[in-house]
Amino acid sequence: MKKNVYFIGAGPGDPDLITVKGKKIIEESDVIIYAGSLVNPMILSCAKESAEIHNSASMTLEEVIEVMKKGVFNGKLVARVHTGDPSIYGAIREQMDILEDIGISFDVIPGVSSFTAAAAALKKEFTLPGVTQTVICTRMEGRTPVPEDESLEKLASHGASMAIFLSVQNISDVVQKLTVHYPIETPAAVVEKASWNDERIVIGTLADIAQKVREANITKTAQILVGNFLGDEYDLSLLYDKNFTHMFREGIKTQ
Numbered sequence: 001m002k003k004n005v006y007f008i009g010a011g012p013g014d015p016d017l018i019t020v021k022g023k024k025i026i027e028e029s030d031v032i033i034y035a036g037s038l039v040n041p042m043i044l045s046c047a048k049e050s051a052e053i054h055n056s057a058s059m060t061l062e063e064v065i066e067v068m069k070k071g072v073f074n075g076k077l078v079a080r081v082h083t084g085d086p087s088i089y090g091a092i093r094e095q096m097d098i099l100e101d102i103g104i105s106f107d108v109i110p111g112v113s114s115f116t117a118a119a120a121a122l123k124k125e126f127t128l129p130g131v132t133q134t135v136i137c138t139r140m141e142g143r144t145p146v147p148e149d150e151s152l153e154k155l156a157s158h159g160a161s162m163a164i165f166l167s168v169q170n171i172s173d174v175v176q177k178l179t180v181h182y183p184i185e186t187p188a189a190v191v192e193k194a195s196w197n198d199e200r201i202v203i204g205t206l207a208d209i210a211q212k213v214r215e216a217n218i219t220k221t222a223q224i225l226v227g228n229f230l231g232d233e234y235d236l237s238l239l240y241d242k243n244f245t246h247m248f249r250e251g252i253k254t255q
Contacts, residue, residue, distance in 0.1 A: 008109045011111045032052070068104065124230055152177035
C-alpha cells in the first residue's frame with residue numbers, strides 16, 4: 001500500500017547510486033525535502049517541474065514536520081531525501097516518531113552508505129577471511145556525545161574493520177584513540193566525497209594518515225577507514241574452494 005511520506009536514502013553522492021525505487025518516488029513526489037548540506041542536487045534532477053522543493057539544511061525539525069503535514073493534508077506525495085542510507089546518522093527516528101504520533105503513514109527506502117562507497121573507491125573488502133569478519137561503523141564524540149562504552153579506544157580493542165563517520169576534522173585525536181589498541185602500522189585511509197566527481201583518496205597507516213590528511217586539507221565529508229582489511233594478506237574464501245561443499249555445490253573429488 002502506498003504511503004504518504006517516503007524517507008529515501010539518496011546514496012553517497014553519485015546520482016546513479018540512488019536505488020531505482022528511490023528515484024521513482026522522487027519522480028512522482030509533489031513535495032521534496034532534501035538534506036542540502038550533503039545530498040547531491042543532481043539527485044533531484046528527475047523531479048517533476050511542479051514539485052515543491054525544500055532544502056532542510058536551514059530548517060528545524062518542527063519546520064520539516066510542518067512541510068510534511070501540509071503536503072500530506074493536501075493530498076500530496078512527500079519525499080524526505082537523506083544522504084547515504086538514512087538509517088546511519090540520518091536523524092530520521094525523531095521524524096518518524098512524530099509522523100506516527102499524528103497518524104501519517106510513511107516508509108523508508110534504503111540507500112548506499114558512504115562507508116560502502118568508500119570501500120568501493122578503495123577496491124577493498126571489509127570482511128576478509130583470516131583477517132576480520134566484523135565491521136564497526138562509528139564516530140568520534142563531538143557536539144553529539146558518544147556512549148562511554150562506544151569510545152574509539154574500546155571499539156579499537158576488537159581489531160575489526162572500522163568505518164569512522166563525521167570525524168575527519170579531528171583526525172589526530174582519532175588516531176590517538178585508535179592506537180591504544182591498533183598497532184601504529186595498521187593501514188588507514190580517508191576517502192573524501194566517495195563516489196562524487198571530486199572524490200579524493202588518502203592512503204597511509206595510523207602513523208602518518210593524520211599528517212597526510214592535513215596536507216590534503218580534508219576537513220569534512222570524508223570517511224576514515226582503518227584495519228588490516230586494507231592490507232594484502234588474507235585467506236581465500238571457502239565459498240569457492242573446490243574442496244568445500246555446500247547445498248549448491250558438491251566438492252570436487254581428487255584421486
